Amino acid sequence: MRARMALMGKDYEHREVDLKNRPQAIYDVSPKGTVPVLVLDHGQILDESLEILHWAHPETARAEFKIWTARCDTEFKHHLDRYKYATRFEGVNAEDHRNLACAFLYDLNQSLESPPDFFKSHYVQFQMALGPFVRQFALADRAWFDAQRWNSVHAWLEEFLQSSLFQGVMKKYPVWVEKS
Ligand SMILES: N[C@@H](CCC(=O)N[C@@H](CS)C(=O)NCC(=O)O)C(=O)O
Numbered sequence: 001m002r003a004r005m006a007l008m009g010k011d012y013e014h015r016e017v018d019l020k021n022r023p024q025a026i027y028d029v030s031p032k033g034t035v036p037v038l039v040l041d042h043g044q045i046l047d048e049s050l051e052i053l054h055w056a057h058p059e060t061a062r063a064e065f066k067i068w069t070a071r072c073d074t075e076f077k078h079h080l081d082r083y084k085y086a087t088r089f090e091g092v093n094a095e096d097h098r099n100l101a102c103a104f105l106y107d108l109n110q111s112l113e114s115p116p117d118f119f120k121s122h123y124v125q126f127q128m129a130l131g132p133f134v135r136q137f138a139l140a141d142r143a144w145f146d147a148q149r150w151n152s153v154h155a156w157l158e159e160f161l162q163s164s165l166f167q168g169v170m171k172k173y174p175v176w177v178e179k180s
Helices: 002-006 024-029 049-056 063-084 094-113 117-121 123-140 142-147 151-162
Strands: none
Touching: 002 049, 002 123, 049 063, 049 123, 063 094, 063 117, 063 123, 094 123, 094 151, 117 123, 123 142, 123 151
């Protein structure tokens, strides 16, 4: 979702991959076989959504922005995965990780309450970068999420979910089939 939003309005060929039946072509360009993968004209491969965001919106590589994306992709994502998919990890308690993930959301809430200038001037880029992960966290238990006192995060997420940015990438794409 992050990469799709980052690439909105760019001229590129979208190849939808069925993760249960991945084509050889994805492994040929990126052996880890995860999406997203962006192949640039001169053959350079970007196979992390953050790299794709940086490529499409270079201002997101600046330090003021990276503080958030680094924290989202390491600390928050780590706890989000263990909260959502606790059974896939040995000895993991979902609630512990839900609580640990809250530190990020608490800080995000504070920043949204009195946003630094960079946050205000790059609002849409922040939505692309962080929105999909906050959405996943919220959807894991929406009633619990809604009961927390993060009013600014709630409003921010709702605005993101209603945005043409997010709505524009939520459509279903036909799975890409390699022409023989
Ligand atoms: N760090 C990666 C994570 C990518 C990722 O987890 N992609 C998922 C789909 S959204 C995937 O390909 N899952 C299949 C797998 O991990 O084998 C990024 O943000 O680009």
